[in-house]
Amino acid sequence: MRKSKTSLIFQAAIDVFSEKGFDKATMDDIAARANVAKGTIYYHFKSKEELFLFLVEEGVEMLRDGVESKLLDDMHPREKIELILREQISFFGQYRDFCVILLRESWGAEDRQLEFRKMIRSYMSLIEGVVREGIEADTFHSVNAENAGSALFGMAAIASLHILLGKGEYDEEQLFSDLKRMALAGLVK
Amino acid sequence: MRKSKTSLIFQAAIDVFSEKGFDKATMDDIAARANVAKGTIYYHFKSKEELFLFLVEEGVEMLRDGVESKLLDDMHPREKIELILREQISFFGQYRDFCVILLRESWGAEDRQLEFRKMIRSYMSLIEGVVREGIEADTFHSVNAENAGSALFGMAAIASLHILLGKGEYDEEQLFSDLKRMALAGLVK
Amino acid sequence: MRKSKTSLIFQAAIDVFSEKGFDKATMDDIAARANVAKGTIYYHFKSKEELFLFLVEEGVEMLRDGVESKLLDDMHPREKIELILREQISFFGQYRDFCVILLRESWGAEDRQLEFRKMIRSYMSLIEGVVREGIEADTFHSVNAENAGSALFGMAAIASLHILLGKGEYDEEQLFSDLKRMALAGLVK
Amino acid sequence: MRKSKTSLIFQAAIDVFSEKGFDKATMDDIAARANVAKGTIYYHFKSKEELFLFLVEEGVEMLRDGVESKLLDDMHPREKIELILREQISFFGQYRDFCVILLRESWGAEDRQLEFRKMIRSYMSLIEGVVREGIEADTFHSVNAENAGSALFGMAAIASLHILLGKGEYDEEQLFSDLKRMALAGLVK
DNA sequence: AATGAATGAGAATTCATTCAT
DNA sequence: TATGAATGAATTCTCATTCAT
Known part of the structure; x- marks a missing residue:
């Protein structure tokens, strides 16, 4: 519970984007990697x-x-x-x-x-x-x-x-x- | 009628891929640019x-x-x-x-x-x-x-x-x- | 401070529903219009x-x-x-x-x-x-x-x-x- | 096989839209009613x-x-x-x-x-x-x-x-x- | 009473690929 | 060889609702 959701998402996003590139990376990937519901990403960031x-x-x-x-x-x-x-x-x-x-x-x-x-x-x-x-x-x-x-x-x-x-x-x-x-x-x- | 379909497709593909990148380019784009039906591309190339x-x-x-x-x-x-x-x-x-x-x-x-x-x-x-x-x-x-x-x-x-x-x-x-x-x-x- | 939350929400809801219709209106819209947190609406009304x-x-x-x-x-x-x-x-x-x-x-x-x-x-x-x-x-x-x-x-x-x-x-x-x-x-x- | 896909979709759309209204009706509904894949609708009509x-x-x-x-x-x-x-x-x-x-x-x-x-x-x-x-x-x-x-x-x-x-x-x-x-x-x- | 972060079930739309002609 | 209609899995994004504080 130490990390804020935002920084969890941030880290996961770096991982996934670098692995797959912008287009191939999916918000599902990022959500899964961050252990967060997909909607949560959209609560913190307006879009991919x-x-x-x-x-x-x-x-x-x-x-x-x-x-x-x-x-x-x-x-x-x-x-x-x-x-x-x-x-x-x-x-x-x-x-x-x-x-x-x-x-x-x-x-x-x-x-x-x-x-x-x-x-x-x-x-x-x-x-x-x-x-x-x-x-x-x-x-x-x-x-x-x-x-x-x-x-x-x-x-x-x-x-x-x-x-x-x-x-x-x-x-x-x-x-x-x-x-x-x-x-x-x-x-x- | 000079150009073979293959080279028509090839040229169109260069144009479209460089304009949009691999992911954003669509086979429809390429087919349209080459003046060829989409199926035709698949006749000449196995996949995108x-x-x-x-x-x-x-x-x-x-x-x-x-x-x-x-x-x-x-x-x-x-x-x-x-x-x-x-x-x-x-x-x-x-x-x-x-x-x-x-x-x-x-x-x-x-x-x-x-x-x-x-x-x-x-x-x-x-x-x-x-x-x-x-x-x-x-x-x-x-x-x-x-x-x-x-x-x-x-x-x-x-x-x-x-x-x-x-x-x-x-x-x-x-x-x-x-x-x-x-x-x-x-x-x- | 005159208005009760309920009537604030009521007024906001009229505005938003008539502007957008039932489906397109969101609870967020209404909450924002009423200057009230979204949860508050659910405290006063069971559902949309x-x-x-x-x-x-x-x-x-x-x-x-x-x-x-x-x-x-x-x-x-x-x-x-x-x-x-x-x-x-x-x-x-x-x-x-x-x-x-x-x-x-x-x-x-x-x-x-x-x-x-x-x-x-x-x-x-x-x-x-x-x-x-x-x-x-x-x-x-x-x-x-x-x-x-x-x-x-x-x-x-x-x-x-x-x-x-x-x-x-x-x-x-x-x-x-x-x-x-x-x-x-x-x-x- | 008598009916063209287009008119199948057309009929299904009338049914579904009148039943549910524009917003509540889904393209899945319509596709199912027309016995057609969802993509097929988009092949014939640009959007809902x-x-x-x-x-x-x-x-x-x-x-x-x-x-x-x-x-x-x-x-x-x-x-x-x-x-x-x-x-x-x-x-x-x-x-x-x-x-x-x-x-x-x-x-x-x-x-x-x-x-x-x-x-x-x-x-x-x-x-x-x-x-x-x-x-x-x-x-x-x-x-x-x-x-x-x-x-x-x-x-x-x-x-x-x-x-x-x-x-x-x-x-x-x-x-x-x-x-x-x-x-x-x-x-x- | 009130809050707002978090959720996840959908929704519209896209597109590579297939296949009957 | 060539076609293009049909497909359906995958993708982004939305939003009513919940719940811990």
């Missing part, structure tokens, strides 16, 4: 769509806030990028299911999907800002900051999920070290 | 699943073959990476809808999705090979080649789609130049 | 059905009592019919929503509907009595009094609602004059 | 709403056409009114269920209900025309023709249903004679 949106909102916020709170003003841009990569890798490891949802459901023209991309964009623009800062400080090469932002996000996201959904162990250190090298120093010696 | 699988197979093959055919043995690994990035950026620009399908439908535990990831993996391993080659030739830093492969694929994929699904113009040259810089020389000056 | 029945009972009683109280023994049957028509026209104008409920929910085989028809019948039989009286006094042509009762009720009801639910103004005088003429003197000169 | 609308359209048309086709130009207005009354009484007797639907579902503000009233109005205006004709020929008293139209329709409708839904026998002759008298000659001797 809204439940899903809420869930993604929370997740992206968590990722962004986690990174944002650790970024200190007096850090060097290079250090900031490192921190972002490290955080993102760790977040993906910790919330694999949520990250699957994110990559799965963000592409398309439905309202929900547009909404998701907007959220992701809000996170990317955080990275973008750091890149811009580095360029202005003449520490970074002059690249299009938006491209850099989405590329950094994408490289970390896909590489993380590639491992997490494969059979291998998720060696965060190795991945971090590789991505750091590629992003900051480049592949070429 | 099979039609979709066939379609994605063709697409990934196209991407891989396009890259593979242009990779020459005597190219420098750096040149090969450049070529791969350029090709992938161009492919995503050309087949945006197919790429959306790919990113949308590859994450999950259904057979179809495992199948997709296997296909993508086959493409990634092509990149992986080049990285390994570069490391062995002592041109590249020593990174985990698998990580590098998925990171390179992911960076190009996400950055491309980020632009293609936003409102901006798809400036392939700029994107290529930025990704090349990040991947090969690194952000830091 | 009972609440509705109670409400219609009151309404029909109001109509019948209104007419009955104005019918004086020494009136001429012709005058009585006139009075009934006038009263009914005025009642329909004043309680349009209730009258809609009445016409909407009285036809069918459910208990509730049988109950309603019984109530309406009790009102009709009031008219019937006057007709019978007129026939016995040899003032009215000899018609089947039951037919006459329902016909008079129906002519006034439908004509009233026809105007009230259309866009036109509700000209009670004109309507009264027309119905009186038709019912008492007939159309033909 | 549309099925219902179609049904009412047909019915009103039948009533109006029936009357219209029997109205001859050289009839006296009085004869025309008689004919209309007779026809309507007979129609209500024959299609009691449909008529219940009509009186049940025409009152309210939903689109469907507005649509219904429009249909009924189209029938009423037929009566209206005859009344106007009579007034112009100086055969009828000068009343508001619209009021007369709705009143005549209403008197016949309610009186018919009053009998048909009660236990008594439906004595068409008696009812016709009574209504004719009231409408044309008036109650008063």
